[in-house]
Amino acid sequence: MxxxxxxxxxxxxxxxxxxxxxxxxxxxxxxxxALSGIAVCGLGHSHPAISEAIALQSEQLVHCSNFFATSNQQILSKKICDISGMSNAFFCNSGAEANETAIKIARMYGKNKGIEIPTILVTSNAFHGRTLAAISASGAKKVQVGFEPLLTGFERVNFNDIHAVKNIAKENKNICAVFIEPIQGEGGINIPNDNYLNELEKICRENNWLLMLDEVQTGNGRTGEYFCYQHNKIQPDVVTTSKGLGNGFPIGACLASGLASDILQPGSHGSTFGGNPLACAAAIATIDSIYSExxxxxxxxxxxxxxxxxxxxxxxxxxxxxxxxxxxxxxxxxxxxxxxxxxxxxxxxxxxxxxxxxxxxxxxxxxxxxxxxxxxxxxxxxxxxxxxxxx
Ligand SMILES: Cc1ncc(COP(=O)(O)O)c(C=O)c1O
Missing domain, CATH: 3.90.1150.10 (Aspartate Aminotransferase, domain 1)
Structure with a gap:
């Protein structure tokens, strides 16, 4: 090694x-x-439908860049939007990269509203990944130490404390979005009160904040619904996912709806590999198998x-x-x-x-x-x- x-x-x-x-x-x-490659291989290892989809696609086209459309990317975006109730998708390669996309959407949304220092509300014990923006949004000191200066523009409240969110809404007019895991994974399988997400959604609507959910770990069937927020019957503005999306083939996605859906425009964001035909083939086969089985x-x-x-x-x-x-x-x-x-x-x-x-x-x-x-x-x-x- x-x-x-x-x-x-x-x-x-x-x-x-x-x-x-x-x-x-x-x-x-x-x-x-009992780990699934950290919530990745939900369909188990060497699933035949996924292996076959990867093998067949690799013989046709592995990569061609996002200068071109591919039918796989179109099929996958339609499937994931139909499942989630979201309106459009940006594909990338990992959870952290999906979260970077969400953070950029929130900041630009805030700027468009005239907020000079757009601020995202995050929670204690959160984990959003290992890039600099993601560790800044995360709650554990141990992922941040040594990498300072961290990104500013985050305000933190205790997870599952809806009163803290209500108070911040009165005090801090720079907040433009809430970013939260529906169940904290790395933080210790912390499950909030049943109506926590519903109340968060209400506060977001009252304040014109984006409700952004990190479903990197909870998504793709892990909690018994395709996305965890579907237990609460709410509709977020931004959802990020990755891990189980390709059952082990690296792929991430940032999904947006409503006010968030047309924030990113040509030139504002991108990813060389994101959503290439091979990754999309794996994700399509994964989604199809989740439902057919x-x-x-x-x-x-x-x-x-x-x-x-x-x-x-x-x-x-x-x-x-x-x-x-x-x-x-x-x-x-x-x-x-x-x-x-x-x-x-x-x-x-x-x-x-x-x-x-x-x-x-x-x-x-x-x-x-x-x-x-x-x-x-x-x-x-x-x-x-x-x-x-x-x-
Ligand atoms: C909730 C959550 N967000 C983001 C990430 C980061 O994902 P990745 O390691 O694919 O960048 C993880 C990984 O554990 C996670 O659990």
């Missing part, structure tokens, strides 16, 4: 291939994946089964403070730091993740069978019980 930058620490496994919900190392050992319903059912079974097997474990989730986005909060559980998981042949120091984060593929869900519950519960007795 001496030729790689040390951005991710020393890896514990060399993965050779994957199939469905399972990953295989180079010795042939298999691991039940009833993945949203499975994500809901499997998620409920996991939360229910984990809650009952861990009911008497005092180290467990809370088990929460929506669809296949689940957090188990312990009363102590538990980063070691990642390595312990590997020894027990399951792939899990720990975020925000003490939250076990489960992001299993949305295709899990009931048997796979139960295997995860049994293995993980055993691990948590012995960890809480020893640590």
């Amino acid at each position: 001496k030729n790689l930058m040390n951005t991710y620490g020393a890896p514990e496994l060399l993965i050779s291939h994957g199939s469905g919900a399972w990953l295989y190392d180079q010795t042939g050992d298999k691991y039940l994946d 009833d993945i949203l319903i499975n994500a809901k059912n499997i998620g409920q089964r996991l939360v229910y079974s984990l809650s009952s097997t861990l009911a008497n474990v005092t180290a467990v403070k809370s088990i929460r989730g929506m669809g296949c986005m689940i957090g188990i909060e312990l009363d102590r730091p538990c980063k070691d559980l990642f390595s312990i998981g590997i020894k027990n042949k399951i792939i899990i993740n720990v975020t925000a120091e003490n939250i076990i984060r489960l992001l299993p593929p949305l295709i899990y069978s009931e048997e796979e869900a139960d295997h995860l519950t049994n293995t993980l519960s055993g691990m948590i019980k012995s960890y809480s007795e020893q640590s």
Whole structure:
């Protein structure tokens, strides 16, 4: 690994291939994946429809630049707008890049309204990616330290505190947009009150702010609806997504509607690779498979089964403070730091993740069978019980 930058620490496994919900190392050992490449491979690994779409498209045209139209980009933009109720899409390559697009839309929207220092309302514990604008919008100091000066033009309130938003609306006339994850992922699977997003939408409408949702992690079926905001039946002005959009093929999107939809004009934004025919082919196949295989319903059912079974097997474990989730986005909060559980998981042949120091984060593929869900519950519960007795 001496030729790689040390951005991710020393890896514990060399993965050779994957199939469905399972990953295989180079010795042939298999691991039940409860992370999906960090909320990416919702349809599991080596999904035949997606592999075929990528293979066929690669024989036709991989890239031609955004100077030209391609039918794949047209088909994908129509599909994603029909699903989301948004009116147009900008395609890019990652979550952070989609978020950069949203931030630029908000700033230009503010400028067009005559606001000299357009300011975006963001939240504590937010995570929006690793570019400079994205770390400035993010809430955790650890992603910002050493990279100052950060971007200005952000004001922060506590996540899930609607009164704080109401107060800022009275005080700060530079605010032009709210940018928020419907459920905080990296921040610890923080699920707001049921009507938080509805109230945010109302405040945005009253103040002519853009409601901008970061659905990079929550989107593409993860929570049991295609987008998480659809549980609340609201219509945002800007939605960003990426991760699960291409089931592992890199692609991101910034979707806009209403006032936000014609802010960006020729020359104001772009991306060389964004929305190329190959990436779009992967995303089209992913979306089609999500619907033809009833993945949203499975994500809901499997998620409920996991939360229910984990809650009952861990009911008497005092180290467990809370088990929460929506669809296949689940957090188990312990009363102590538990980063070691990642390595312990590997020894027990399951792939899990720990975020925000003490939250076990489960992001299993949305295709899990009931048997796979139960295997995860049994293995993980055993691990948590012995960890809480020893640590
Ligand atoms: C909510 C959210 N936004 C943005 C990002 C950044 O996405 P990417 O790593 O594709 O730039 C992430 C990644 O974890 C995320 O969870």
